Amino acid sequence: MSRFARLLRRFASDESGVFAVLFGLMAIVLIALGGAVVDYVSLEQTRQRAQIAMDAAVLALQPEINLSGVSRESILERAQAMVLERIGPNVTEAMVDRIEMNPDEGRLFLGGRFTVPTAFVRLVGVNELGAAFSSEAMRGSVDLEVAVALDVTGSMSSQNIRDLKASVLDLVDTIVQDVQEPNYSKVALVPYAQAVNAGSYAEALRGPIRGPKAINSITLWAETAIRNISAVETPRNGPVTITSNGHNYRDGDWIFIWGVSGTTQLNGRAYQVTARSNNSFQLRDQRGNDYSTYRRDGKMRKCSAAGCQLQVTSNGHGYAVNDWVHITQVEGMTGVNNVTYQVTSRTANTLTLSGLPTDGVGSYRNNTGQLHCTEEGCDYFRFPNRAGGSTTFPVTTCVTERELTPYDLPPSSGYVGRSYAGSGNPCLSGSMAMVPLTANKSALSTTINALSAGGSTSGSLGILWSWYALSPNFGYVWPVESRPAPYNGEHLLKAAIIMTDGEFNTVHCRGVVARNSTSGSGGTGDQINCDAPNGNPYPQAEAYCDAMKARDVGIVVYTVGFNLTAGSSAANMLDYCASSPDNAYLASDGTQLRDAFRQIARNISALRLTR
Structure with missing residues (x-):
């Protein structure tokens, strides 16, 4: 019995092996603490993804709070779908369940929470970690004036033009708010190819045009017998x-x-x-x-x-010997139409014309036809062409550049350039006429959906006319609701978006494609034998960009190149023109084009995030 008692006392006093036991107990705690760092990092990464997703959701959904029929529940549902799409894997639960809306202030607040499973701290009984996230968007307290120059030249055909339409429709939908108070948001469209169609504003911009005189008769110029x-x-x-x-x-x-x-x-x-x-x-x-x-x-x-000269009667015609005239709309003797003739003799009411019809068919039908002058400012213009001959083109409602600085002086100080164009490189159709600043989404959508491709690329002209759409000096030309505000106004953002898919190749002299235009701008017979006074395409573009970004003008410029090679002349021009490197985008397909316009729309929509 005494031996057993001694054994118990020795066991009780023996300390060998205690550290191992203590370490075993502490190891569980140390592993849990070290693993907690890993679990926390995972939680923080998920929280950041959730926050980015919520920011995107509140930016996208804020414009809808003023729309009729949009409920709080539908906004929450759509916001949750956006968050779930972007938050990433390994999330136990994610919920967007808090919303505050104030349409009068343009304020939308969204909040939510999520939980993620743990990998290490579950060892101490913590199976999940959670966090809350929220974001708020408020309508910016600035007025927006945005002009969009759109390349609709021949290379934009087929899928390219469809991609452009979809991209610009998105942009308009984001920027133009349905409620225009207390701040307005307006967009102007400037489709361009060889020139820009000014539509019903053409006369106010490029001045009145001298029209035709009526032809009263044409003396039988040839016997009836053929x-x-x-x-x-x-x-x-x-x-x-x-x-x-x-x-x-x-x-x-x-x-x-x-x-x-x-x-x-x-x-x-x-x-x-x-x-x-x-x-x-x-x-x-x-x-x-x-x-x-x-x-x-x-x-x-x-x-x-x-010489088979025509004998024409046109009362009070006003022409002199050696003038050139152009005949249209004659009935019966149709071969005399669309020909330019020189006056060889005249009386007050008659002309003898040197020149020949295209054929000798038919006899003149009385009191039909028109007699057009062919000088600058007339509805036809006969010009010396680059091929060494002469060409006659009709005036159009398109407009071109002018030799006048500062570049945005009002048309009352000097009309902008006219546009005389032939069928091979025509003026854009009336359905693609420029649209001055407007908050009318329907009018903007109609023009966007009418876009079609054709013609050469006057990129410098697209830049110039995007500026004119924002210039207060041009305001008197447009309807009252489309007149731009003064430059550098308080709480005002003026932005121009310049889009192109090709090299700039077309400039103008006297309203005609100039001889210093480059490849792709038409044949030598369609180009006038003089250089553009404002220089070659890229120097012109640089000058216009410099002027519109100047401090006293203050236009913010974004650029979008579509299917352009980085480092090409056009891509370098867009980089130069953009207000900052972050404002220049290159898109290689329709998806990237749409993303570029969406990002620009977000950048200039003047929304601000608060947390």
């Missing part, structure tokens, strides 16, 4: 001989030939008859040049006047 040509002989350096059985022409008569195939060089010209016989004659001063094979067709008429 004779067929049965053969043409064009030996090299020999006389050109026409065969037409029983033609009844005499030496010295003037005839007009048209409709010949093969030897088409004979068409649309006047000739004098010589060396006639009953069934043939020669064309005076015309030598053969191995013309293409004649195909046994063609027609001719005997002219009433030497």
